[in-house]
Amino acid sequence: MVLPRVLLADDHALKSLATARGWYVSEAAAKLINVGLQHADELPDDLPRRVSHTESTDFTARIPLTDNEVVRAIASERDRSISVVAGALLHLGLRYRNEIPGQIPAQYTTPERPLTKAS
Template identity: 40%
Template sequence: MAKRTAARRIGRPSKGPRVAIGTRIPEAHGTQLRSVASDRGWYHSETAAALISVGLRHLQEATAPAPGTDALMIRVPQTDGQRVRDIAAELDWSYSDTAAALIAVGLRHLDELPAKSSTTPSNPAQQELPLTRAS
């Protein structure tokens, strides 16, 4: 009988426990977010989550967000998600508006984003595939 080798895991490495945030951001912010994502080879949700993380480091700059029309569904680390919820409760803002405000702050501090994600496909053709339920 042949020796079994360890099965190779397929797919991207886990980013850890995540929570979903649905938000709407101003169209100008959505355009800038998509540009940043494209420049770095990231997904839009991944970029928004990174911008929220940066925004949390500069919370004192957050102001009530302008009404948004660009809808996003973002999966953020649980710890960031809980911080967003706590801040929303403290400021008496909605969870969605708080996320939008933090994205706006993150966009002002783009220099703090990492240059490249190691979990994003390196083949540009892979990034253009339609998302599936597992995505």
């Protein structure tokens, strides 16, 4: 479990994504952090030490243990808080949100026909 410190604009985008996909905010955050980890090489070198409470919000996100270990390793390596690193990864995940695995819509090869009494 992590407490990402998320910028207010990212918080709004996260909640919109969660609503659109029918997910809990925590679930959407975990998926975005996972996508962010896939692009961790794009994390800025100069992550802030702190993010102001007036510019951000935080909440609980349950992430897989493997992701948790990587987030903690990045935080330790960069000497930053886990919350700041998780928030930065979530920000990256929002940039690449189209990479979140999701349900593929059904593809029909024949057009739909009107319902009959038998159907």
